[in-house]
Amino acid sequence: EPEVTQTPSHQVTQMGQEVILRCVPISNHLYFYWYRQILGQKVEFLVSFYNNEISEKSEIFDDQFSVERPDGSNFTLKIRSTKLEDSAMYFCASRVTGTTEAFFGQGTRLTVV
Amino acid sequence: GEDVEQSLFLSVREGDSSVINCTYTDSSSTYLYWYKQEPGAGLQLLTYIFSNMDMKQDQRLTVLLNKKDKHLSLRIADTQTGDSAIYFCAFLADSGYALNFGKGTSLLVTP
Numbered sequence: 685e686p687e688v689t690q691t692p693s694h695q696v697t698q699m700g701q702e703v704i705l706r707c708v709p710i711s712n713h714l715y716f717y718w719y720r721q722i723l724g725q726k727v728e729f730l731v732s733f734y735n736n737e738i739s740e741k742s743e744i745f746d747d748q749f750s751v752e753r754p755d756g757s758n759f760t761l762k763i764r765s766t767k768l769e770d771s772a773m774y775f776c777a778s779r780v781t782g783t784t785e786a787f788f789g790q791g792t793r794l795t796v797v
Numbered sequence: 798g799e800d801v802e803q804s805l806f807l808s809v810r811e812g813d814s815s816v817i818n819c820t821y822t823d824s825s826s827t828y829l830y831w832y833k834q835e836p837g838a839g840l841q842l843l844t845y846i847f848s849n850m851d852m853k854q855d856q857r858l859t860v861l862l863n864k865k866d867k868h869l870s871l872r873i874a875d876t877q878t879g880d881s882a883i884y885f886c887a888f889l890a891d892s893g894y895a896l897n898f899g900k901g902t903s904l905l906v907t908p
Contacts, residue, residue, distance in 0.1 A: 688839070717894075719896075725900065726801075727887075727896075729890075729895035729896060732894040732895060739894055740894040740895060742895070775839060775840060784828045784845070784889055785830075785842055785845065787842065789839050790837070790838055791839050
């Protein structure tokens with residue numbers, strides 16, 4: 685069964701460093717998303733991406749964040765200068781056109797020290 | 798923004814029914830979802846319901862929607878230990894892009 689895959693499963697980085705979280709959405713999906721879940725809190729929407737551009741972003745998604753689809757399969761989230769409060773589980777999701785069902789990856793746990 | 802509330806914890810015995818509740822404030826949501834998160838895993842879509850429906854049944858799962866009270870529930874019949882997980886209700890935001898999630902209900906099924 686097709687699935688969204690994310691790498692790495694766990695990333696530890698020092699405060700101020702740049703990190704890139706990687707996602708491979710399901711192959712025929714055209715809508716891509718990033719969400720995050722800080723420990724003990726709700727899953728929060730960060731950004732949606734369609735047709736090679738951001739379609740919506742939340743207040744969390746400030747200038748420190750960027751997304752990219754560098755090739756036909758990968759979808760990345762970059763955090764330029766990580767802060768302690770960026771520590772969270774980051775989920776990638778994708779969906780096919782014409783449906784509202786988003787399929788999520790297993791997440792990348794980012795720990796900023 | 799939308800406020801979505803769920804009770805944080807539920808414990809049931811194996812074989813019993815589980816009912817996980819969710820309340821929301823925004824009545825304009827057209828799609829309402831239930832996701833399951835097992836330890837160390839991602840968010841798995843369990844089922845969803847359109848806002849013009851009151852009930853949807855899918856094998857052991859029954860979703861009930863009370864639009865008047867803005868209340869969504871997920872009933873799991875014959876709960877098994879493998880059902881132990883965190884269950885999230887979620888709503889499609891007006892933009893049609895973002896999902897608004899509750900904090901999740903941790904279901905523990907004991908033998």
